[in-house]
Amino acid sequence: xxxxxxxxxxxxxxxxxxxxxxxxxxxxxxxxxxxxxxxxxxxxxxxxxxxxxxxxxxxxxxxxxxxxxxxxxxxxxxxxxxxxxxxxxxxxxxxxxxxxxxxxxxxxxxxxxxxxxxxxxxxxxxxxxxxxxxxxxxxxxxxxxxxxxxxxxxxxxxxxxxxxxxxxxxxxxxxxxxxxxxxxxxxxxxxxxxxxxxxxxxxxxxxxxxxxxxxxxxxxxxxxxxxxxxxxxxxxxxxxxxxxxxxxxxxxxxxxxxxxxxxxxxxxxxxxxxxxxxxxxxxxxxxxxxxxxxxxxxxxxxxxxxxxxxxxxxxxxxxxxxxxxxxxxxxxxxxxxxxxxxxxxxxxxxxxxxxxxxxxxxxxxxxxxxxxxxxxxxxxxxxxxxxxxxxxxxxxxxxxxxxx
Numbered sequence: 001x002x003x004x005x006x007x008x009x010x011x012x013x014x015x016x017x018x019x020x021x022x023x024x025x026x027x028x029x030x031x032x033x034x035x036x037x038x039x040x041x042x043x044x045x046x047x048x049x050x051x052x053x054x055x056x057x058x059x060x061x062x063x064x065x066x067x068x069x070x071x072x073x074x075x076x077x078x079x080x081x082x083x084x085x086x087x088x089x090x091x092x093x094x095x096x097x098x099x100x101x102x103x104x105x106x107x108x109x110x111x112x113x114x115x116x117x118x119x120x121x122x123x124x125x126x127x128x129x130x131x132x133x134x135x136x137x138x139x140x141x142x143x144x145x146x147x148x149x150x151x152x153x154x155x156x157x158x159x160x161x162x163x164x165x166x167x168x169x170x171x172x173x174x175x176x177x178x179x180x181x182x183x184x185x186x187x188x189x190x191x192x193x194x195x196x197x198x199x200x201x202x203x204x205x206x207x208x209x210x211x212x213x214x215x216x217x218x219x220x221x222x223x224x225x226x227x228x229x230x231x232x233x234x235x236x237x238x239x240x241x242x243x244x245x246x247x248x249x250x251x252x253x254x255x256x257x258x259x260x261x262x263x264x265x266x267x268x269x270x271x272x273x274x275x276x277x278x279x280x281x282x283x284x285x286x287x288x289x290x291x292x293x294x295x296x297x298x299x300x301x302x303x304x305x306x307x308x309x310x311x312x313x314x315x316x317x318x319x320x321x322x323x324x325x326x327x328x329x330x331x332x333x334x335x336x337x338x339x340x341x342x343x344x345x346x347x348x349x350x351x352x353x354x355x356x357x358x359x360x361x362x363x364x365x366x367x368x369x370x371x372x373x374x375x376x377x378x379x380x381x382x383x384x385x386x387x388x389x390x391x392x393x394x395x396x397x398x399x400x401x402x403x404x
Contacts, residue, residue, distance in 0.1 A: 001063065002038050003038065003063065004038040006063070007032075007035050007061065008036040011036075018033055027046070047061055176203055176204070177201060177202060178201045178202070178236075179200065180255070180264060182196065183196070189246070189380065190379075190380050192245055194244050195227075195243050196241065196243075197239065197240070198238075198255060199237065199239050200238045201238075202237075202238060202257055211256070213255065214226045214253075214254070215256075216254070217253075218244065218248055219249055224244050228240060244272070245275070247276050251275070253266070279307055279309045280310075281306050281307060281310060281375070284303040284305070284347075285300060285301065285388075287300050287387060287389045289391065291358065293358075294357060296355060296356065298326070298355065299352075299353040302349070302351070302373065303347040304348040305347040306346050306348070310381075318378040319348060320348060320375050320377045321375070322338050322350050322375050323373065324336040324338055324371060324372065326370075327371070328364055329367065329368060336371070337352060337353070337354065339351050362393075368390050369391040369392070370390055372384070372386050372387075373387075
C-alpha cells in the first residue's frame with residue numbers, strides 16, 4: 001500500500017470525511033485528496049499529526065512497519081525491539097518517497113542558457129528605455145517648469161488685481177472717501193493738455209475746506225496742481241480739476257483731506273493714468289525696400305488709428321493730412337509721394353514710395369537714412385516723428401537695418 005492509500009484507509013476507518021480531516025489538521029480538503037491520490041506527500045509535521053490522530057506510527061504511514069500499532073504496546077522482547085525501525089530509517093523512507101529530480105539534459109541546459117541571455121538582453125533594453133524615458137521626463141519637467149512659471153505670472157497678475165480690488169473695497173468701507181469718480185472732461189489738442197476732474201464725497205465732516213487738495217504726480221515726478229475746485233459743505237462733496245499733458249503715460253492721482261492722503265488712481269488702474277494711449281492717435285508703419293546695381297526702390301505703409309476720444313472731440317471724423325520724407329540724421333531730403341488707400345475711415349491707411357537711380361543717393365552713402373512723417377488733423381493737432389526702422393546706403397543701393 002502507498003502512503004495515500006494508508007491515509008485513506010485510516011480516514012474511512014475513523015468515519016471522517018476529507019473535509020473533516022483537513023479541518024483537524026489545518027489543511028484544505030483538496031490537500032487531503034492529493035495525499036490520498038499520491039499526487040502530493042504530506043509534510044513531516046503533517047505526517048506526525050496524522051500518526052497521532054490515527055494512533056499509528058509514522059513508520060506505518062510510510063510503509064516501514066506493516067502492522068498498525070493502535071493499542072498500547074505490551075512488554076516487548078529485546079528481539080522485537082530490535083525489529084522496530086529507527087528514526088533514521090523512517091526519515092530515509094520519507095525522503096525516498098519524495099519525487100526525484102531528473103538530471104538536466106544538455107538540451108535543457110542550452111535552453112536555460114538561451115533564456116538567461118534573453119533575460120540579460122531584456123533587462124538591458126529596459127534600462128535603455130528607462131534612460132530614454134528619463135530624458136523625455138527631463139524635457140517634460142522642463143516644459144512643466146515653463147508652464148509653472150507662466151502660471152505663476154498669471155497668478156501674480158491675478159493677485160495684483162485682487163489686491164487692488166480688496167484695497168478699493170477697504171477704501172470704500174473704511175477709507176477717507178465715501179465715494180469718488182475720476183473722469184477726463186476736456187481735451188485741448190492745440191495745447192496738448194487734458195483736464196481730469198475728481199468728484200469725491202468725504203467720509204468725515206470737514207471744518208476747513210482749504211485743507212482739501214487734488215493733484216497729479218506725472219511720470220517725471222513733477223506735480224500738476226488743481227486749477228479749479230468746488231466744495232459743497234451740505235453734502236461733503238469736493239470737486240476739483242487738474243491739467244495733465246496728453247503725452248503722459250503713467251500719472252498718479254492723489255487727494256488730501258484733513259485726515260490724510262489717499263491715492264485715487266495709479267499704475268494704469270484708470271484710463272486717465274495713461275492719457276497718451278487714451279487720447280492720442282497711434283501710428284503704425286511698415287517698410288520694404290529693394291535695390292540692384294542701378295536702381296533703388298522704397299515702399300512704406302502707414303496706419304493712422306484715431307482714438308475714440310479724438311473722434312468724439314472732432315464730432316465728424318475727417319481724413320488727416322499725411323506727409324513723409326526721406327531724411328538723414330540732420331536734414332530732410334526729398335518728400336515721398338503719399339497716397340491714401342480706400343480701405344476704410346479708421347484706421348486711415350496710406351502708402352508712400354519712391355524709386356530712382358542709386359547715384360541720386362550717392363552723397364549719403366555713409367549716413368543712416370530715416371523716413372519722417374507729419375500728420376495734421378482737422379482739429380489742428382499735429383503728430384510728427386520717425387519710423388523705428390532705418391536704412392543705410394551701399395554702393396549697390398540701400399538696405400533695411402534692425403529696428404532701433
